[in-house]
Amino acid sequence: MLGCVGNKASLGQIFNITGEAVTVNEYIRVLADVVGARPNVVRVPDDMLPALKKPAFGHLFSAVHHGPLSIEKAQRLLGFRPRYDFRSGHQGTYAWFLAQGWGDKDVRPLLDALWGATWDFDYEADVARRIAAAKPRFE
Numbered sequence: 001m002l003g004c005v006g007n008k009a010s011l012g013q014i015f016n017i018t019g020e021a022v023t024v025n026e027y028i029r030v031l032a033d034v035v036g037a038r039p040n041v042v043r044v045p046d047d048m049l050p051a052l053k054k055p056a057f058g059h060l061f062s063a064v065h066h067g068p069l070s071i072e073k074a075q076r077l078l079g080f081r082p083r084y085d086f087r088s089g090h091q092g093t094y095a096w097f098l099a100q101g102w103g104d105k106d107v108r109p110l111l112d113a114l115w116g117a118t119w120d121f122d123y124e125a126d127v128a129r130r131i132a133a134a135k136p137r138f139e
Contacts, residue, residue, distance in 0.1 A: 003078035010077060016069040019082040019089060026086075034090045042128040056124045 004010040022030070025041075032039040044057055074080035084092065097103065111118045 003074075003080055007078060013073070013077065015074040015078070015080075016071055017074060017080065018069050018071055019084060019086050021069060022086055030087050031090060034087070034094050040128075042131050044127070044131060048131070052127065054120070054123065056120070056127050 004015075028039050028041060071080060071082070
């Protein structure tokens with residue numbers, strides 16, 4: 001943000017300030033690795049979504065929020081260079097989280113102030129179980 005101060009090239013501009021873009025699969029893989037977990041990814045069939053009683057699985061974000069962001073303009077006009085890459089930024093955040101003593105607590109989802117919504121992990125686990133039970137098993 002300091003790169004904008006006194007920089008005439010930044011006047012009236014909008015900048016994405018982020019690190020590298022990652023796919024959803026990479027996001028899951030890296031975060032699971034950082035916290036030492038094995039992800040259990042359940043793909044939700046599109047035709048099941050309208051039948052759900054309430055939104056589930058990332059309903060806080062719509063398609064517009066999943067597009068990769070480019071920092072090229074901030075690099076070019078402001079000389080911005082990310083201090084952390086995706087993995088190291090999340091490793092540092094998780095280390096801070098653990099240092100707060102929150103790793104041993106049963107942390108329930110909080111109400112997101114921006115989106116005015118939250119996750120219902122119990123409901124989502126139930127939906128995932130129903131999807132897994134409905135899938136044909138190939139041996």
